[in-house]
Structures are given as structure tokens and as C-alpha cells.
Amino acid sequence: MPGSRSARIQVLVAGQAALRGARVGVVDVCTAAVSALPVRGAGVSAMSRTAASHPLCSTDGISERLEELQLTLGEGPCVDAFTHGSAVLVPDLLAGEAHDRWTVFADAALETGARAVFALPLQMGAISPGVLDLYADVPTMLDAGELADAQAFADLATLLLLDARIEETRAPVDRALRGRGSEDLGGYRAEIDQATGMLTVQLGVGIDEAFVRLRAHAYAQGRRLADVAADVVARRLRLPPDTEPQRTDDET
């Protein structure tokens, strides 16, 4: 939907990538978030319940330190956001429960120069590959619009992170898939989610991988994600269990 919040966020992120002269990546979400929100730095960590979590990128030294701290200590807004699946907003690390909740982290974070911390889980239902962390060096409240923007940045980071996994685990699908963003998540959303669940069984893969494969197939076929999902749900389409998506054209 042109003019929508998601569209505006995508433009901001694409702008950052253009400034770098590179394809859109998670780092661009971080730099765009810093430029658009009343925060001084941003970082993303890949999180997992089964494998090790690790920082992916950050915009400055303080962000980098905050990511490391939380993963090393195993406590903090980032960890809680991931565990509970909802945003953890701390307008002031000195006030309220921050100290009770994360005794060691709160002190260590203040020492780095952070005063406000906002942790947003990257998630689509059970797909939860990581967390976006924002910080400010003064007490800060995000208003409703800013919080919605932050969540939109998190959503885009989710897709970019999943896209990156395609390329890590197998031969690259298609470079152009990256940066496609959230534009094709419109349409009949319920079917997209149902099809993803179905594919975990059909392909024998986890939910993240199922979604990646669904999207990869839609793109390879030049079809809208919602339409492919509708076919899967109606059992008109079964995805092949191959690792390579089937292509109808001759792209290299």
C-alpha cells in the first residue's frame, strides 16, 4: 500500500543502502532507524532457542557493547523481548524496575552511556530470528507513531534476516529477492501463515525455512506470495522437497 508506514520505512532503508552503494541489508535497517527515531544507536542480534545467539550488526560502539552485554549476561531487554515475543521499552534505565529486573545489565548498560533502551523482537508468529535494539543516551519516550515505526523497522529486519539465511544455507536463490521487502505480505495474510505451517510438514523443515521456501517459490515463479499461499492451502500446489526452487525462466 503506497504511502503506508511500511512503504515509508522501506524507502528509508533503501535510501541507506543506496548511500552505501550496496544491496539492502539488516545494517541499513539499523542506520535508517537511527535517522528516523529519537535514538542514538541501533543493533540487531540473531537469536535462537536452540543454537547460539550472536550480534549481527550495530551502528556504533555503544550499540555493539549493548548487544554483547545482553548475550553474554543472558539478561536484558533484548533477551526478554525474544523470550516473551513482545517489545520491551525502557525509557530510563535509572528509573522504575530496570534495576530490579536486570541488575547486572542495567548498571553495565549505564556505564556504556546508554540511558534508554528499546528492544523489539523480529517475529512473524513462531518465526523469530532475532531482536532489534535501539538506545538513547538520555531518557526517552517513543510516542505511538515512533513505536509503530520502530516495529515496522523490526518487521523489515525480519524479512532481510530470513532472506540472508537462504544465501547462507544453499546456493543463492536470486539476488533480487533481497530488498523485496514487505510489499508482498499484503493480500490474504491468513493463507500465507497457514501455508507456512503446512510446509513445515510437507517439506519436513522448521517454520523459518518453510517461510523462506514459500517466498522463494513465489519469486521464482513471478507470482504474488498470497496467491501461491492460497494454492498451497487449497492443496492445488505442493512444493517440491528439492533444495533449489524450480525456475520457469532461464535467469542466471
Place this chain on the structure above:
Amino acid sequence: MNQQLLAKTFVELADNLVADFDLIDFLRLLTDRCVGMLDASAAGVLLADRDGELRVMAASDERVRLLELFQLQNDEGPCLECFRTGAPVAITDLPREIDRWPRFVAAAHRSGFGAVQALPMRLRDETVGALNLFHAAPGPFDPVGTLVAQALADVATISLLQQRSTQRSTVLNEQLQNALNSRVLIEQAKGKLAERQGIDMEEAFTALRTYARAHNRRLSDLARAFIDNSEPLPGLAA
């Protein structure tokens, strides 16, 4: 309108707005009661995401065809108009609106519906979604029924704020985000269970809901555990 049933329904809904509150299960209950009390054939609760797209939070029937009828209204239809204007929309004779909403009217007609209502879910100055009622026969709506429907839409709105929040947050935005994400979880779980058991989406939802209630779990928590394979769930899937 049956006064006793009316009173009983509101007491039942109020009783469910307590600790251990499960939003999706609650909204399903609300849509079921709409069908029971308001002479409606189907009911759904739609919520707008941060892009203003209407998403289905609950419906009295989880069959794919009905869900499509709700989702179709992202492009045209009474719910979209209701959401944009913040005012109720009442269509007593659906076929007459064929030029106004060609796709929606055709799809609703195919599903056997002749009249539609959309009641706004409003919180202070903001419209966050709509309660959508489908009726089989065209014809005027009972004014008392419409008042009750609006009251139920208001209850649905309030329920959004009752969600468990680890930080006791009252920011509506976060509550909406949690609600929408819960629904995604449930849709993913429906798909997985439907595929594994060879059942349809309505049966899958019923199985999940029944299991959640029997084991005193939140639907969304159960959905997550099922998708992640993080715990044995004996009796849910073979």
C-alpha cells in the same frame, strides 16, 4: 431479543475478562455469541495493523472461504468503510451494492449472505477495527440487535487492552501488535495441524482450541509449542 440470553452473554464475557485471559479464544467466544444472539449467520472481528490493513482476529467459522470474505474487505466492502469513517455500516440488501463493491458482493452472495453489518471498534478517537456480521436473508436490522452488536464491538475493543503484558503496558500499539502476532501463531499452527492430520482449517482450529482449554493453556502459547516442537503434546496430533 431474549433478555435472559442477553444478560447471560454479557455476564459470561465479563467473567472471561480475567487473569489467564486468552484473547483469541475470547474473541472466538464473542463471535459465537453474536451468531447465537443476533440472528447472524457468521461474525468476525477485524483489526487494523499499522499499515491500516484489516486482519482477521477471530471468526465464528474458520473455514477458508469465510476468512477470505473478511479479508477481501481490505480492498472494498462494509468493514473497510466502517474502519475509515468510524461509523457503523448497515447493508440490508447486499445485491444492490454490486456496483459499489463488485468483488465483495459477488463473494458474499456465493457464500449465501444477503445482508451485512459492520460496527466500529473505537477507542477514544481512534477506530482500531470492526465487528462484521453476515446475515443470510436481506431485510432491515432489529434496532435493539444493532445496539447490542455495538456493545459487543465495544467489549471486543476493551478485551484488547486486557491482554497479559509482561510490563503492564497500556500502550494500545503494543497490545495490537501482540494480538496480531498471536493470530499469526495460530494460523501457522492451524496449517501445520491441518497438514499433519489431513483435516481442514476449521477442524484444526477446533482441535487446538479444545486442547488448549482442556490443558488450561493460552491458544497462542499452545500454538507456539506445537510449531516449535518444544514440548510433547499428547493427544493433539498423531
